[in-house]
Amino acid sequence: LQELLVDLLYFYKKGKVYCGRDYAFICGIPRCYACDELIFINKYTQAEGHSFHLKHFCCSVCDILLPDKSYTPINDLPVCLDCYDKVYAEVCDTCKMAISADQTSFRLDDLIWHTSCFACYHCKKNLSPREGIIYRKKPFCNKTCVRSSATV
The missing domain is CATH 2.10.110.10 (Cysteine Rich Protein)
Incomplete structure (x- = not known):
């Protein structure tokens, strides 16, 4: 994708210029599946092949935080067991x-x-x-x- 870098934060690495998204991808910086923002903190969680900020890893039905709770994936989204019982x-x-x-x-x-x-x-x-x-x-x-x- 060709984008003008004038209005974006950009990075230079090994003789090439990258937008923030591409630079993060090259450097292996995880991106939160829920908010699509980069994760720059050490404490985050991974579930179902995706990375999440701890505050964004929540039930897709009731929004209860899930880092310390059991859940099941429905359509690639986490659902707490209470909501699973009520809805699915x-x-x-x-x-x-x-x-x-x-x-x-x-x-x-x-x-x-x-x-x-x-x-x-x-x-x-x-x-x-x-x-x-x-x-x-x-x-x-x-x-x-x-x-x-x-x-x-």
């Missing part, structure tokens, strides 16, 4: 509670369960993802339980 979490088909980003789950087609909730609808035996039968959107451990449930 899917609902378990058994207990109807949110499946948090830090919880394990099992998905089959358009159905999803907490791993701990994936149990036979009739006898309540816990199932692994490789066992069981799905009948009318409910998990069963075998055909006997399906038939028994149908008669109840």
Whole structure:
């Protein structure tokens, strides 16, 4: 990109003139992903392949600061776990509670369960993802339980 340097801060290195952005790139000075400004302080954080000023590393939904909190990336932006549960979490088909980003789950087609909730609808035996039968959107451990449930 050709830009006039008269109105810009510019730098000279090894016989070449650089604008501030290019000079920072050549020197490896990190740029905050949130505000796009250079980071000249020693204390900053890196997450998801990006650098952030500590004051700018925050939840993209509620703006709570995240340097000491757990988060999950959504569309390349950090989201605190509370906001994930409120805005993005899917609902378990058994207990109807949110499946948090830090919880394990099992998905089959358009159905999803907490791993701990994936149990036979009739006898309540816990199932692994490789066992069981799905009948009318409910998990069963075998055909006997399906038939028994149908008669109840």
